[in-house]
Amino acid sequence: MTPKTVTLALALWAGLPAAGMAQSITGAGSTLAAPLYQKWAEAAAAPTGVTLNYQAVGSGAGQKLIFQRTVDFGASDGPVPAAKLAQNALLQFPTVIGAEDVVVNLPGVKADQLRLTGKLVSAIYMGKITNWQDKAIAAVNPGLTLPDLAIAPVYRADGSGTTFVFTSYLSKVDPEFKSSVGAGNAVSWPAGTGSKGNAGVAGAVKSTTGALGYVESAYATLNHLTTTQLQSHDGAFLKPSLETFAAAAASADWGAAPHFAVDINDQPGANSWPIVTTTFVLLPTNPANPTHSAAVIKLFGWAFDNGDAIARGLQYIPLPDKVKSQVRAAWKTLK
Amino acid sequence: MQQFDSVARTKRHDRGVGDRIFKAVAYGSGIFVLALLGAIIVLLFIGGLPEFRSAGISFLTSTSWNPVTEKFGAVVAVYGTVVCAVLALILAVPLAFGIAYFLTELAPSWSRREIGTAVELLAAVPSIIYGMWGYFELAPWLNRTIEPWLGHTLGEIPGIAPLFKPVAGNASIFTAAIVLAVMITPFIAATMRDVFLTVPPMFKESAFGVGCTNWEVMRRIVLPYTRASVVGGIMLGLGRALGETMAVTFVIGNSNRISSSIFAPGNTIASLVALEFPEADQGSLHLSALLALGFILFVISFIVLAISRLLLNQQARA
Numbered sequence: 001m002t003p004k005t006v007t008l009a010l011a012l013w014a015g016l017p018a019a020g021m022a023q024s025i026t027g028a029g030s031t032l033a034a035p036l037y038q039k040w041a042e043a044a045a046a047p048t049g050v051t052l053n054y055q056a057v058g059s060g061a062g063q064k065l066i067f068q069r070t071v072d073f074g075a076s077d078g079p080v081p082a083a084k085l086a087q088n089a090l091l092q093f094p095t096v097i098g099a100e101d102v103v104v105n106l107p108g109v110k111a112d113q114l115r116l117t118g119k120l121v122s123a124i125y126m127g128k129i130t131n132w133q134d135k136a137i138a139a140v141n142p143g144l145t146l147p148d149l150a151i152a153p154v155y156r157a158d159g160s161g162t163t164f165v166f167t168s169y170l171s172k173v174d175p176e177f178k179s180s181v182g183a184g185n186a187v188s189w190p191a192g193t194g195s196k197g198n199a200g201v202a203g204a205v206k207s208t209t210g211a212l213g214y215v216e217s218a219y220a221t222l223n224h225l226t227t228t229q230l231q232s233h234d235g236a237f238l239k240p241s242l243e244t245f246a247a248a249a250a251s252a253d254w255g256a257a258p259h260f261a262v263d264i265n266d267q268p269g270a271n272s273w274p275i276v277t278t279t280f281v282l283l284p285t286n287p288a289n290p291t292h293s294a295a296v297i298k299l300f301g302w303a304f305d306n307g308d309a310i311a312r313g314l315q316y317i318p319l320p321d322k323v324k325s326q327v328r329a330a331w332k333t334l335k
Numbered sequence: 336m337q338q339f340d341s342v343a344r345t346k347r348h349d350r351g352v353g354d355r356i357f358k359a360v361a362y363g364s365g366i367f368v369l370a371l372l373g374a375i376i377v378l379l380f381i382g383g384l385p386e387f388r389s390a391g392i393s394f395l396t397s398t399s400w401n402p403v404t405e406k407f408g409a410v411v412a413v414y415g416t417v418v419c420a421v422l423a424l425i426l427a428v429p430l431a432f433g434i435a436y437f438l439t440e441l442a443p444s445w446s447r448r449e450i451g452t453a454v455e456l457l458a459a460v461p462s463i464i465y466g467m468w469g470y471f472e473l474a475p476w477l478n479r480t481i482e483p484w485l486g487h488t489l490g491e492i493p494g495i496a497p498l499f500k501p502v503a504g505n506a507s508i509f510t511a512a513i514v515l516a517v518m519i520t521p522f523i524a525a526t527m528r529d530v531f532l533t534v535p536p537m538f539k540e541s542a543f544g545v546g547c548t549n550w551e552v553m554r555r556i557v558l559p560y561t562r563a564s565v566v567g568g569i570m571l572g573l574g575r576a577l578g579e580t581m582a583v584t585f586v587i588g589n590s591n592r593i594s595s596s597i598f599a600p601g602n603t604i605a606s607l608v609a610l611e612f613p614e615a616d617q618g619s620l621h622l623s624a625l626l627a628l629g630f631i632l633f634v635i636s637f638i639v640l641a642i643s644r645l646l647l648n649q650q651a652r653a
Binding site for chain 1: 474590
């Protein structure tokens with residue numbers, strides 16, 4: 001081996017990994033979107049060369065971490081207020097749409113048999129309806145015999161974007177819930193017991209006869225929970241399904257909302273599932289490390305083009321094409 | 336005496352560098368612990384200050400815990416913490432005493448080591464395991480069997496009936512107290528066994544010699560001799576019960592309401608802080624209220640320790 005070839009080999013050895021080296025980015029926040037981001041990143045690693053380290057620490061913590069610039073992007077289920085976005089120099093864009101199901105544990109009641117309205121769910125969580133044989137429940141469920149059982153409502157005990165979306169929905173359909181409880185990541189529940197995480201709520205509903213709870217749709221499917229029909233804005237009773245979720249997403253008025261902060265709960269439309277949410281990514285407009293920000297955009301750009309099937313497989317709804325192009329336009333403002 | 340002292344001191348000075356370093360390290364460690372404790376208290380207080388300012392005395396008297404309207408009160412969490420810990424102690428102390436007594440006096444000698452090791456192993460089980468066991472196995476079982484039974488028996492007695500009123504749902508203060516009792520029993524039992532073994536055999540043999548029964552020996556000889564350490568062991572257990580987070584979170588139901596029934600869900604300070612801390616916004620009153628709760632937990636632990644010291648001192652004097 002001549003010295004020349006050695007030098008050449010060393011140069012190759014040193015140069016190759018640099019050329020093909022994966023760009024590593026970090027993100028943190030939403031637990032609702034975590035399974036999807038992880039799958040997306042896995043699939044995108046080879047074509048884009050971007051590897052993602054995502055920590056599902058919760059939406060609030062995700063916001064905190066991106067405010068402090070500890071991570072390359074933050075992820076939040078609830079939109080960040082415009083003033084805070086400006087103050088922290090952040091671009092907010094939606095990535096996917098998720099739905100929530102109301103689930104029950106009732107002997108003899110199968111999935112999607114029980115019908116509930118937003119007002120009924122709200123009354124149950126406020127402790128006003130306490131038995132499954134209540135007349136108000138029977139009124140919307142003709143032909144279904146319900147057991148003489150106390151209702152045990154279950155909620156998320158930890159602060160959570162899932163709770164934010166659910167309480168926003170209840171506040172929207174029931175003015176009394178809005179004034180006495182309100183919407184938030186954690187609220188003061190007048191009745192029921194709390195469990196930690198989507199998985200905790202799913203577990204509590206499974207182990208408690210007479211329980212009712214709300215979970216992100218994927219968890220209801222994974223845990224084989226008994227889902228219920230919910231009344232849509234237009235009055236029809238709908239089963240939770242990808243079609244009804246997608247109908248809700250399509251009917252939202254995306255153009256009007258600044259920073260994509262559209263509330264897509266309880267949308268009009270014959271087939272619109274009532275409890276739906278967008279989940280957001282927060283990206284610095286003045287990144288300390290522009291190549292990392294570019295890699296974040298590369299990853300989500302790939303996901304917008306190729307990730308719809310993965311999203312549907314996990315019970316998420318891809319953004320409508322119109323919204324995707326609006327988001328792409330917003331990315332251009334960064335460069 | 337004075338002379339002795341000064342001689343000893345000059346000698347100590349002569350011993351050289353090693354001694355001085357050792358002295359500095361020992362002093363430093365002691366002061367470090369004190370400083371750390373002080374710093375934690377001060378930081379918790381400063382963190383909680385916005386909430387103390389905004390709510391004033393009502394933070395200590397209000398039963399509301401509402402992150403939406405930012406109205407916070409410590410009563411529910413303090414109530415849950417204290418009730419759970421006290422119930423757990425009521426259940427755990429007799430059990431631990433029984434274990435310790437059995438191991439030191441009654442157990443055949445071949446079984447002492449085995450059972451003793453088993454008790455120590457119980458103390459080493461991580462709290463998340465207790466939480467999961469409590470959540471998946473114990474809570475549904477209690478809800479099916481013990482709770483209705485207590486409701487039909489103790490719940491029929493006028494006066495205390497509301498305490499045992501049935502409530503829908505598995506998770507409750509009662510379940511949390513039982514899980515806590517199981518968790519702290521090994522601690523208390525291990526301490527009690529160790530201190531029972533320190534009683535000089537001659538004392539016990541003399542008592543047996545004058546015709547005392549097993550119980551009389553325990554009551555008149557062993558307990559008075561080991562009182563301080565027994566109380567210390569119980570306080571160790573109480574301390575763990577007050578601060579336990581993970582296992583309690585699983586089984587207590589995490590509701591921020593006070594209910595008369597012990598079968599209703601509740602919350603403890605540690606559990607509430609652990610659950611809401613990650614989603615409390617930076618600089619918000621919510622975060623401040625959680626830190627203020629931490630400060631209050633500190634104060635409660637301090638009061639418990641002070642009371643136990645006081646009891647011991649009084650007994651020692653009497």
